[in-house]
Amino acid sequence: MHKLNRAKLLLGAPLLALLLTGAQAAQAGVLDKVKAHGSVRCGVAGDKPGFSLIDDKGRWTGMDVDLCRAVAAAVLGDADKVEYLTTTAKNRFTALASGEIDILSRAASWTAERIANLGVDFTTVWFYDGQGFMTHAADGIQKLTDLDGATFCLSPGTTSEQNLEDYFGRRGLTYKTVVIEKSPELYAAFQRGRCNAISNDSSGLAARLALMNNPKDYVLLPEVISKEPLGAFVAQGDTVWRNIVTWTAYALMTGEELGVTSDNVDELRGNKTASTDIARLLGTEGTIGKSFGLDSDWAYRALKQVGNYGQIYDRNLGQQTALNIPRGLNRSWKDHGLMYAPPIR
Amino acid sequence: MSTHRSPNLRLSSVLQQGLVLALVAAVFYLLSSNAALNLKNLNIASGFGFLSQRAGYDISFSLIDYTPDATYARAYLVGLLNTLLVSVLSIVLATLLGGALGMARVSDNWLIKRLSGTCIEFLRNVPLVVHLVWWYGLVLALPGVKHSASLFGVVFLNNNGLNLPWLEQGSVVGWGLFLMLLGTLLAYVFCRLKEARGPWRGFASRRWPALLAGAVLLPLLVYALSDAHVQWEVPVQRGFGFKGGITLVPEMLALCLALSFYSASYIAEIVRGAIESVHRGQYEAARALGFTSGTTLRQLIVPQAIYPMIPQITNTYLNIVKNSSLGVVIGFMELVSSTGGTTLNQTGQAIECIALVMGTYCAISLVISLAMNIYNHRIGQRGH
Numbered sequence: 001m002h003k004l005n006r007a008k009l010l011l012g013a014p015l016l017a018l019l020l021t022g023a024q025a026a027q028a029g030v031l032d033k034v035k036a037h038g039s040v041r042c043g044v045a046g047d048k049p050g051f052s053l054i055d056d057k058g059r060w061t062g063m064d065v066d067l068c069r070a071v072a073a074a075v076l077g078d079a080d081k082v083e084y085l086t087t088t089a090k091n092r093f094t095a096l097a098s099g100e101i102d103i104l105s106r107a108a109s110w111t112a113e114r115i116a117n118l119g120v121d122f123t124t125v126w127f128y129d130g131q132g133f134m135t136h137a138a139d140g141i142q143k144l145t146d147l148d149g150a151t152f153c154l155s156p157g158t159t160s161e162q163n164l165e166d167y168f169g170r171r172g173l174t175y176k177t178v179v180i181e182k183s184p185e186l187y188a189a190f191q192r193g194r195c196n197a198i199s200n201d202s203s204g205l206a207a208r209l210a211l212m213n214n215p216k217d218y219v220l221l222p223e224v225i226s227k228e229p230l231g232a233f234v235a236q237g238d239t240v241w242r243n244i245v246t247w248t249a250y251a252l253m254t255g256e257e258l259g260v261t262s263d264n265v266d267e268l269r270g271n272k273t274a275s276t277d278i279a280r281l282l283g284t285e286g287t288i289g290k291s292f293g294l295d296s297d298w299a300y301r302a303l304k305q306v307g308n309y310g311q312i313y314d315r316n317l318g319q320q321t322a323l324n325i326p327r328g329l330n331r332s333w334k335d336h337g338l339m340y341a342p343p344i345r
Numbered sequence: 346m347s348t349h350r351s352p353n354l355r356l357s358s359v360l361q362q363g364l365v366l367a368l369v370a371a372v373f374y375l376l377s378s379n380a381a382l383n384l385k386n387l388n389i390a391s392g393f394g395f396l397s398q399r400a401g402y403d404i405s406f407s408l409i410d411y412t413p414d415a416t417y418a419r420a421y422l423v424g425l426l427n428t429l430l431v432s433v434l435s436i437v438l439a440t441l442l443g444g445a446l447g448m449a450r451v452s453d454n455w456l457i458k459r460l461s462g463t464c465i466e467f468l469r470n471v472p473l474v475v476h477l478v479w480w481y482g483l484v485l486a487l488p489g490v491k492h493s494a495s496l497f498g499v500v501f502l503n504n505n506g507l508n509l510p511w512l513e514q515g516s517v518v519g520w521g522l523f524l525m526l527l528g529t530l531l532a533y534v535f536c537r538l539k540e541a542r543g544p545w546r547g548f549a550s551r552r553w554p555a556l557l558a559g560a561v562l563l564p565l566l567v568y569a570l571s572d573a574h575v576q577w578e579v580p581v582q583r584g585f586g587f588k589g590g591i592t593l594v595p596e597m598l599a600l601c602l603a604l605s606f607y608s609a610s611y612i613a614e615i616v617r618g619a620i621e622s623v624h625r626g627q628y629e630a631a632r633a634l635g636f637t638s639g640t641t642l643r644q645l646i647v648p649q650a651i652y653p654m655i656p657q658i659t660n661t662y663l664n665i666v667k668n669s670s671l672g673v674v675i676g677f678m679e680l681v682s683s684t685g686g687t688t689l690n691q692t693g694q695a696i697e698c699i700a701l702v703m704g705t706y707c708a709i710s711l712v713i714s715l716a717m718n719i720y721n722h723r724i725g726q727r728g729h
Contacts, residue, residue, distance in 0.1 A: 117692070176405045
């Protein structure tokens with residue numbers, strides 16, 4: 001059973017928590033809280049196709065969602081024991097730092113400023129992205145500098161406003177912005193010609209383009225003006241929990257690297273001749289899971305119930321999906337990508 | 346209430362009030378110090394130091410000079426001015442429109458009465474956000490930049506905004522407004538002095554022609570005497586948009602229209618209620634004296650109806666100011682989108698930004714309340 005929890009976090013709740021909670025109580029371990037609570041509270045965007053969205057059967061799907069599911073499988077033994085809370089660009093970090101959610105899996109970029117100022121820690125990169133641009137095909141724009149003097153549609157709170165200023169302002173180009181918080185309204189304003197271009201993470205643009213009624217009317221520009229390493233954040237100060245989330249992600253990447261899929265994981269675990277790397281990953285050798293505060297089957301359950309990184313990517317963004325986003329930088333390092341998990345040993 | 350109370354009673358009352366005040370202050374102190382401690386424990390940066398940092402984001406509509414190189418404090422000021430501008434425009438438009446609709450509603454003409462009634466019911470029963478999205482959709486449905494509708498080749502309307510001619514020297518506008526204000530003030534003082542000397546002439550003495558003359562003449566006089574040379578700048582289509590002049594962005598137009606029409610329906614009902622609250626006998630007396638219905642309304646009914654209107658109209662004005670924060674839905678950079686939105690997101694200092702926004706709205710509302718209370722007090726002294 002999928003737990004359909006569409007709770008919406010408002011900014012007030014985390015702020016109230018900061019005002020009212022006793023200062024000492026904040027230090028209880030997240031792992032113990034999750035076990036006591038019986039579910040992982042996962043902060044997602046909720047409106048981003050391929051990353052977090054409720055599908056037509058009422059199930060949560062997407063890359064961000066699957067990471068939370070894998071953590072739930074590793075920690076609680078059941079990938080469905082996730083409580084999803086939609087967060088906005090405004091309240092996401094406050095909600096995490098104040099303990100309203102256990103994981104922020106919301107395609108948020110890893111930046112020094114966030115780590116330094118917001119009381120949150122990054123786990124590991126789950127998706128390499130960059131800021132791209134979409135324009136109207138009728139305008140015949142070939143490259144970014146053709147957009148001198150243009151109006152851009154942007155969503156707030158992302159790093160895109162600053163990136164745009166860094167790129168255009170520094171080159172002495174002029175531009176105007178229209179900043180709209182909700183994605184549907186933002187894309188509607190762009191499609192109706194309020195803006196000459198819309199700028200967002202490339203994956204998000206590609207996903208939206210694939211879902212538009214008239215994709216031929218719009219063009220994605222080749223330029224990418226920023227590095228956006230997206231991934232899950234956890235609250236600062238809980239190394240145990242941070243390790244669990246980080247290494248669950250690594251286990252899924254390692255699974256792809258070693259050819260362990262949700263289909264063959266049982267077979268490989270029973271196979272005594274499988275490589276020692278696989279045996280360590282699946283917990284038949286060594287005690288890594290226990291050292292993390294879990295049991296030895298943690299990675300096995302995550303791989304069995306959610307699949308390895310490649311399977312997750314294909315299911316949410318791959319060629320069979322409407323989005324069809326090329327893997328690019330997100331290929332395994334063995335295929336000349338950047339997905340490189342440290343060894344599990 | 347008697348002012349000759351025993352000193353003991355007064356002392357105990359002061360003590361009680363002091364105690365309550367101290368309690369409230371203690372709760373506030375406890376909450377804020379607890380929050381500060383929590384923030385420190387969670388390693389979240391706090392304080393208002395970020396306001397002097399470079400904002401690094403663009404604001405598409407600004408009354409003052411603003412570039413992304415300006416500080417967060419300046420971005421806050423831009424947001425505040427945008428909020429005030431939209432509020433003032435909407436308040437003026439809503440009052441005119443609401444007054445007209447309300448008068449039409451109590452008209453003797455069956456058609457006008459029903460028409461305005463239908464209008465009011467329609468406007469009033471649709472949520473404000475729907476008004477906003479509807480108007481924004483309508484504005485965006487205007488032709489694109491290349492097919493702008495033009496008026497005499499100087500005013501252009503398209504889905505990127507309304508382009509109007511504007512003074513080439515932007516700073517002159519501020520001086521002009523200042524001189525207009527000064528002129529009005531001087532004219533007011535002049536009127537008061539004159540009235541104090543001359544014979545009492547009842548309520549009929551009209552100050553507004555003098556005030557208007559002061560507001561117009563002083564800037565003109567200063568302009569004629571100075572060697573300033575002010576030129577109009579006409580917008581010209583270039584590249585993706587218009588260069589020169591001033592552009593009222595569609596977000597602002599939609600927000601003003603939505604706020605005005607929505608609030609006008611409330612003002613209309615307030616006007617109707619106030620007019621209907623005037624006793625029936627007053628109409629009959631006026632008719633018996635041979636007043637026309639227009640004169641009755643102007644000279645008799647409206648002056649009596651204004652008094653009960655003020656508190657409710659004040660509420661509506663306050664709502665307009667606060668509802669202007671819905672600009673965030675369609676991306677108008679007012680206070681909530683700038684300081685409560687992008688600044689908050691970029692700095693992550695949620696408590697400080699939200700406190701700043703809340704404090705500002707509170708201050709604006711209190712100022713409006715104060716002004717309306719003063720007006721109310723004066724009207725109360727005059728007639729009743």
